[in-house]
Amino acid sequence: MSDQQKPKNPERHSTYIQKEKKSTKPFHKTPMLDQLESGPWPSFVTGLKRLAHNNNMMVDLLGQLEHSYKTRLGYWKGGTVSVFGYGGGIIPRFSEVAAMFPESKEFHTLRVQPPPGNHYTTKMLRQLSNSWNKWGSGLIAFHGQTGNIMFIGTTSENTQHFFDEINDFGWDLGGAGPCVRTAMSCVGAARCEQSNCNEQKIHRLLVNNFIDDMHRPALPYKFKFKVSGCPNDCMNSIQRADFAVIGTWRDDIQVDQKEVKAFVAKKGRKYVIDNVVSRCPTKALSLNDDDSLAVDNRNCVRCMHCINVMTKALSPGKDKGITLLIGGKRTLKIGDTMGTVIIPFMKLETDEDYEKLRALAATVIDFWAENGLEHERCGEMIERIGLVNFLEGVGVDVDPNMITHPRTSSYVRLDEWDQEAAKWNERKQAAG
Amino acid sequence: MAEAAKMRPPIESGCPDAFQYMHPLMIKNYANWKYHDRPRPGVLHHVAHSGDEIWTVRVGTQRQLGPYELNLLCDIIDQYGEGYVRFTIRSNMEIMVSKKDKVEPLIKAFEEAGYPVGGTGPSVTMISHTQGWLHCDIPGTDASGVVKALMDDLYEEFVKEDMPNRVHITTSCCQINCGGQGDIAINVQHTKPPKINHDLVANVCERPSVVARCPVAAIRPAMVNGKPSLEVDEKKCICCGACFPPCPPMQINDPEHSKLAIWVGGKNSNARSKPMFHKLVAAGIPNNPPRWPEANAIVKKVLGAYKKDAKDWERVGDWVERIGWPRFFELTGLPFTKFHIDNWRGARNSLNASTHIRF
Numbered sequence: 001m002s003d004q005q006k007p008k009n010p011e012r013h014s015t016y017i018q019k020e021k022k023s024t025k026p027f028h029k030t031p032m033l034d035q036l037e038s039g040p041w042p043s044f045v046t047g048l049k050r051l052a053h054n055n056n057m058m059v060d061l062l063g064q065l066e067h068s069y070k071t072r073l074g075y076w077k078g079g080t081v082s083v084f085g086y087g088g089g090i091i092p093r094f095s096e097v098a099a100m101f102p103e104s105k106e107f108h109t110l111r112v113q114p115p116p117g118n119h120y121t122t123k124m125l126r127q128l129s130n131s132w133n134k135w136g137s138g139l140i141a142f143h144g145q146t147g148n149i150m151f152i153g154t155t156s157e158n159t160q161h162f163f164d165e166i167n168d169f170g171w172d173l174g175g176a177g178p179c180v181r182t183a184m185s186c187v188g189a190a191r192c193e194q195s196n197c198n199e200q201k202i203h204r205l206l207v208n209n210f211i212d213d214m215h216r217p218a219l220p221y222k223f224k225f226k227v228s229g230c231p232n233d234c235m236n237s238i239q240r241a242d243f244a245v246i247g248t249w250r251d252d253i254q255v256d257q258k259e260v261k262a263f264v265a266k267k268g269r270k271y272v273i274d275n276v277v278s279r280c281p282t283k284a285l286s287l288n289d290d291d292s293l294a295v296d297n298r299n300c301v302r303c304m305h306c307i308n309v310m311t312k313a314l315s316p317g318k319d320k321g322i323t324l325l326i327g328g329k330r331t332l333k334i335g336d337t338m339g340t341v342i343i344p345f346m347k348l349e350t351d352e353d354y355e356k357l358r359a360l361a362a363t364v365i366d367f368w369a370e371n372g373l374e375h376e377r378c379g380e381m382i383e384r385i386g387l388v389n390f391l392e393g394v395g396v397d398v399d400p401n402m403i404t405h406p407r408t409s410s411y412v413r414l415d416e417w418d419q420e421a422a423k424w425n426e427r428k429q430a431a432g
Numbered sequence: 433m434a435e436a437a438k439m440r441p442p443i444e445s446g447c448p449d450a451f452q453y454m455h456p457l458m459i460k461n462y463a464n465w466k467y468h469d470r471p472r473p474g475v476l477h478h479v480a481h482s483g484d485e486i487w488t489v490r491v492g493t494q495r496q497l498g499p500y501e502l503n504l505l506c507d508i509i510d511q512y513g514e515g516y517v518r519f520t521i522r523s524n525m526e527i528m529v530s531k532k533d534k535v536e537p538l539i540k541a542f543e544e545a546g547y548p549v550g551g552t553g554p555s556v557t558m559i560s561h562t563q564g565w566l567h568c569d570i571p572g573t574d575a576s577g578v579v580k581a582l583m584d585d586l587y588e589e590f591v592k593e594d595m596p597n598r599v600h601i602t603t604s605c606c607q608i609n610c611g612g613q614g615d616i617a618i619n620v621q622h623t624k625p626p627k628i629n630h631d632l633v634a635n636v637c638e639r640p641s642v643v644a645r646c647p648v649a650a651i652r653p654a655m656v657n658g659k660p661s662l663e664v665d666e667k668k669c670i671c672c673g674a675c676f677p678p679c680p681p682m683q684i685n686d687p688e689h690s691k692l693a694i695w696v697g698g699k700n701s702n703a704r705s706k707p708m709f710h711k712l713v714a715a716g717i718p719n720n721p722p723r724w725p726e727a728n729a730i731v732k733k734v735l736g737a738y739k740k741d742a743k744d745w746e747r748v749g750d751w752v753e754r755i756g757w758p759r760f761f762e763l764t765g766l767p768f769t770k771f772h773i774d775n776w777r778g779a780r781n782s783l784n785a786s787t788h789i790r791f
Contacts, residue, residue: 125506167445
């Protein structure tokens with residue numbers, strides 16, 4: 001779509017701004033922000049201007065944002081705001097330039113937990129929007145990077161009114177500060193054939209079990225749960241979650257050879273060899289002379305690539321479960337860390353299975369709460385104390401799936417080698 | 433006390449049940465889907481073992497939505513869709529319908545309202561971003577503006593599926609990197625140590641916490657002008673800004689010296705290669721609102737080289753791994769400097785300890 005194209009119905013278009021001005025305060029000049037109104041992508045500036053036609057808070061918010069663009073500095077500071085009974089869930093923002101922009105001197109955000117998979121009805125979206133329009137600026141972000149619905153911009157007093165209203169129709173605050181945070185899940189079993197677990201159930205089981213740790217921040221730092229239904233990890237959980245639950249399977253990939261042959265016939269052998277067979281990271285695939293596919297399932301690492309390419313012919317196995325990785329986080333303070341495999345595979349079918357997962361999460365949070373330093377994420381604690389100390393602390397046995405390769409340095413005391421080797425042999429025997 | 437007694441206690445309901453908001457076909461076929469395909473850019477088609485089919489139209493949004501936008505989008509969904517919608521992790525809306533013939537009218541209605549349909553498969557999908565100057569207390573730059581400017585330029589790549597594989601771009605307004613890992617990441621990079629307002633430190637900051645927060649132990653308590661404050665060993669300081677959130681008088685943001693850096697090759701998926709972190713490719717880029725043309729030019733340069741040189745299904749990181757970093761700098765024309773050579777913990781792992789060299 002070109003910029004010049006005139007919308008057929010200008011009043012029903014992302015570029016529309018109403019003529020009627022209900023806000024009483026005159027607009028600030030915003031020459032820099034105005035430049036973000038052109039171009040084909042829907043403009044958030046036009047959205048802010050529409051809101052500024054309705055309320056004075058947004059008039060001054062636009063003024064402050066333009067001031068930031070002009071001076072290239074931010075002007076919000078934090079503080080303490082909460083709703084009755086909770087210690088977190090609100091991001092307080094007080095303006096440092098309130099003298100110039102008094103109407104938006106308080107501009108707090110409420111973090112609200114979406115349902116797993118971010119499903120809504122239009123009816124519910126409108127209801128949330130109406131409530132926020134009544135008690136706040138009207139501006140909502142779907143969603144913040146942690147996964148919250150962000151209701152951006154209201155006064156200290158109205159945070160309570162808004163919360164009371166939406167809490168009555170089923171919505172609760174998320175986390176802010178050193179606490180269990182709002183979780184995220186992919187669309188998963190609701191619409192994706194690659195799902196290997198019940199993301200909805202895992203997500204709510206984990207988060208709602210730690211609701212007290214979410215609403216009353218008292219942990220060393222933040223703790224995030226994320227659930228992805230398969231190793232494509234659409235929730236970026238390995239790199240973003242302290243506790244990453246990823247669906248996987250341990251039996252064979254399901255192959256529909258008729259569909260494989262149809263795919264080869266349609267795309268050609270070269271395409272299949274170049275884009276499926278030779279892209280397998282463990283060389284576990286081979287195209288047979290009759291255009292069927294041979295899979296070395298013992299060496300398949302469940303990377304998902306071939307299944308992503310041949311969606312109709314290949315699918316995950318039937319013996320489904322999850323892999324659990326712990327310790328992912330972003331840069332602060334020791335640099336980015338990815339999660340580490342803690343449980344290579346566990347089934348999640350019976351109530352006991354789910355209880356095992358819940359209990360493990362509780363043990364991990366307890367151990368970290370006891371041993372983590374202030375402002376230290378779980379992964380940073382593991383880096384500091386070593387994976388083995390962490391495993392012993394939470395009662396998980398070592399497993400070669402936890403490492404890329406064994407140690408390469410001989411600078412280590414090994415005088416208890418025989419006992420440790422005996423433990424391994426015992427576990428092997430017990431497993432039969 | 434009388435007032436406190438009137439306060440309404442919260443209902444600690446936690447994360448709500450999604451089944452009350454899910455499309456009926458999604459509930460009916462929960463965990464029973466068979467396969468999917470993409471009939472056209474922006475549309476997904478899923479088929480269940482029961483034979484049921486569901487079509488999804490993916491729409492790009494500005495993430496920050498007011499009542500006008502929400503009602504406009506909901507009106508379209510109610511009129512042409514079936515009233516059910518979800519959001520992706522990258523702020524795209526997905527509208528599910530049970531009949532194929534509803535797809536085109538739905539797309540047409542969104543496009544007529546100025547909302548792009550796309551972001552599926554090998555496209556450049558919506559940029560994941562942070563709050564920036566709009567709402568964050570520590571931002572070095574804006575987020576929504578950077579994203580708007582870049583998505584205007586990449587509009588065609590959103591509505592088409594013309595890339596070798598999907599491209600996830602992220603932005604972050606400080607070095608904490610809330611935007612996350614990306615095929616291409618545009619992140620603030622400070623270049624000067626914090627300027628300390630010594631009059632305020634004692635009253636505003638818990639000094640031991642600030643000292644503990646520094647990744648390189650460059651901060652120590654000090655008396656300045658007779659007041660307890662903090663001082664920074666500027667030779668050790670890496671200008672990361674970690675001291676600024678717990679101690680706002682340690683002003684790290686600077687209109688000139690807070691720059692942008694561009695990182696390449698991050699990947700969250702386990703497909704083919706293991707997940708990867710993004711790597712620094714360009715820095716010293718001016719923080720230049722309202723449209724950040726210098727940063728956009730570099731992003732487009734990287735995208736152009738990737739589009740031309742990468743093979744099907746290679747993500748940016750997969751592509752660079754195949755062709756090697758020397759070729760990356762050759763193809764993009766970006767300068768290679770001493771700053772590209774890591775000196776953080778584990779840096780030796782990123783050095784070439786082999787004779788594997790391409791000529």
